[in-house]
Amino acid sequence: MPRIYSEDALRELEERYRRWEEEVVPEWLKKLPERMSEFTTLSGIPVKRLYTPLDLKDHDYMEKLGLPGEYPFTRGIHATMYRARIWTMRMFSGYGGPEETNERLKFLIKHGETGLSLAFDYPTLIGIDPDDPMAEGEVGIVGVSVPTVVDMEIIFRDINLGEVTTNMTINPPAPVLYSFYVAVAEKQGVPYTKIGGTTQNDPLKEFIAQKSYVFPPEPAVKVAMDLIEWSIKNTPKWNPISISGYHIREAGSTAVQELAFTLADGIEYVRQLIARGMDVDTFAPRLSFFFDSHINFFEEIAKFRAARRMWAKIMKEWFGAKKRRSLWLRFHTQTAGVSLTAQQPYNNIVRTAIEALAAVLGGTQSLHTNGFDEPFRVPSELAAMIALRTQQIIAYETGVADTVDPLAGSYFVEWLTDEIEERAWRYIERIERMGGMLEAVKKGFPQREVTEASYRFQREVEEGKRFIVGVNIFEQEEIDEIRNVPLLEFDQPGIEARMKERVKRVRAERDQARWRRSLDELRRAAERGDNVVPYILQAVKAKATLGEVMGTLKEVYGVYVEPPIY
Template sequence: MMFDERKMGELSKAREKWERETRSKWLEALPEREENFRVSSGFEVNPVYTPEDVAGLDYLRDLGFPGEYPFTRGIHATMYRSRIWTMRQFSGFGTAEDTNKRFKYLLSEGETGLSVAFDYPTIMGLDSDDPLSMGEVGRCGVAVSTLKDMEMLFDGIPLDKVTTSMTINMPAPILLSMYVAVGEKQGVPMEKLGGTTQNDNLKEFIAQKLCIFPPEAALKLSVDLIEYCTRKMPKWNPISISGYHIREAGATALQELAFTIADGVTYVEATMERGLDVDEFAPRLSFFFASHNDFFEEIAKFRAARKVWAILMKERFNAKKERSMWLRMHVQTSGCTLTAQQPLNNIVRVTIQALAAVLGGAQSLHANSYDEALALPTEEAVRVSLRTQQIIAYESGVCSTVDPLGGSYYVEWLTERLVEETFRYLDRIEKMGGVVEGIKKGFFQREIAESARRYQQEIERGERVVVGVNKYALDEKVKVPILRIDEEVERLQVERLRRVKAERDNGRVEERLAALRRAAERDENLMPYILDAVKVYASIGEITKTLKEVYGEYQELIVF
């Protein structure tokens, strides 16, 4: 217990007196704006918080010091006093050459890590010349069909000097293999490459819906990559277990937290079934969360995530290494909160969300650009986003002490409530047979759909204010410059791909694809075979097609 029992009794009486004599008078003169105040997770927020609300907390058991179990206050003892978080802006558009120029610009402006956004065809395992790719090439990210594109994407960027995050899921083994092959061409062995593949296929079924293979095959491919990196790439984070897309689909903060942790548990179980000890691979697991608008709820969510994961790794999976209990997180500000109306307002939203991520102890951060509700960001918009992070880091003072909101009665109450409710959700998921069974039953999809419906209705009824949309709107449109992708991009990309396919040794390509098919049929780890295939310039579409022949294709469950 953190508080003296006698003092708590005195406090309880004083609080009752305050409610009766002071607050009641204020309410007569100034009634509260709403009957109930709630966070997105549905918890009612009290008018004031005191030691009574956290009376059951034990400091050492529930909070601890930074860098010590259960890591509520941070995974590092010195946090930003020693090293500022990695500023990793999500970037990618057009051809590989276009994105290469953007990477070099961001690095020259002080970005400290790269993050690749791929276009829709690449994400779906399609070549740029596939009929289904028409009109989508280079639109929402960079087009990468073969190793040739990856070579151009990182031309002039030494891979032993940067870390790279790749937002790719079902084709993650293919894109990582291409990255490894580029490293080899630069003289950088795979064991020296640092970065992250998202590789979180479970959340695709739950939220993002960019699915290729059925759930069991998709999980198998995720674990292939985790196993391979554990054995061959000690500096690489093989998976970024992602709540971001779950939140963007309409989940509450609690659902984002609980469903993401549940996915993490599933990956740990599946990897241990391969025969790996938890302490072999768990230190390289990473997480990815959204930072939404409710400032204190988001901070509490990040703190609760660390505590829940540490408890699970220690008590459920018997991890011995402290690093296995760390929840290392990348955070991105919330795209779904950005508005096309009055887009400059988004700079303020992003600043609040980025500040919450920092106060919540993120290891790396992407701040969205103010124009992203309209298009991919312009160079100016990207610079403002990066400067937002830099101003928080170097001018706000929030990096001077670790976990500065630790000890806030409200933040500690909210953190503990999120911890408790997350474990309740985990129990429900366990009882229905785990995450894969939950996906097949439509559990996650229904939960998120209901939350999204409720959120949208609150906006439409005016119960939730969105400045510039349902309040303080302007009659005239506020115009800002936007990035437009030239129609020529698709023609150039398709032309290059066809040239690569014509000039490569197609006999060797067929041999490598046949070997990959046999390995898939034998249920082997596919990473070595995919790496062999990309080195002879087999395309992402050809590799994906080979795997579809073995695993089949996912048919979306329609949920009402």
């Protein structure tokens, strides 16, 4: 196997390194002890004092890294990366009703965002209408309320769906929101083949982390696979799934767990789709991913690079994918919401900038940067603007986008990339032995691992082993200007009343016979085990509401109740 370093050079270095460790370092330590007895990454991977070519002794450049745009894609999925096109700046946005969100989207487009991303409120996320008793007090707070196709149409007023791509962070109701979007595009005169965007549609991580599950695991996966199958055939530019590590990480996992569980989720979906008789190369190019970018800088970069290499290998060697695009791990990144602090909140601008930089150095395809006020509420216009500007500064001022994968060859980064990969493979092997991720989730394995890791982290903060500025180091009595960040203000009760009123009006004004028939047909399709997506599309065009469609499916599939384990 070809090596980068000659054996003679390595031998010489080994000798010098040994002498340095035995003679030079102890002298320094006597004068100036190190800050800690052990340094570790945020995930607990030990970090040595120094990395040299000795840590990459067996490193085969072509096997481990290759060239960008070529297998195993460690250096990037495109040959020219950001020299050709900057990543998509896609700000996760939405609050109140469709009117407020339409204004926010237009504001962000005006200031240079290059992709749209919708945040939905909790009632929408779990598939209930604004007038459902469970929705009381929750409408429009963490995102936009979208109970009907009429609301989706208002969100995209003056926005041509043939000219933008839209990410929708939606899971159990993904086929419903997708159908709303497709129906609006159709009404705007945009052909199916031109609609671009993403539905998150990743059911397994709902049970592991995000907890906006509705159906039990098996039907949840079935419905998600239905959407992928239907979308591949009908909206070829749509990404029908975004296999997400973000929520797993935010729930407290380590970087290694985030990577391993996400890829294991992906493996499960690939198997499910192949089991439907689909050829791997028909759907693999449309699978997309979503990761967190946390504050431990090099660990995140290494994670992204390892992710690409692992997925390419999985698709090629496990599933025999042949198309180059089938091997690509394309991913969206969001900076770590969980790293933001309520204390000294303006510091969050700095954290977000560092995390965004890690995502860029890790080769992300699109990026959301958090608003500094998000420990309190969805971002104000000012906070969202600063977050967008942060990306623009990285893209256009710093020069980091001018060469491909600039950290490759760093002894530390390459070592850490290998280490994270190795640790993630070990997790994947354990999950494989359990029969794959669907089985592992049913056994509660990833759930327990994440819960353990989050508690371990909190203990480390408590014991002063991890520092968070403003929280357990450099704390200060805050002056009111810093404490009282001007937050986004909106009339939530007024919006809730407006949304309730509108959904009632839509129900009253529709063609009742057509609506009834569409839901009956949906129910029968679900009972037969058919692909439910075309029936959902038909129902939403007949003005069936989100809650009605999900209610019909719940009657067939049942609902999931989690055992309250901590």
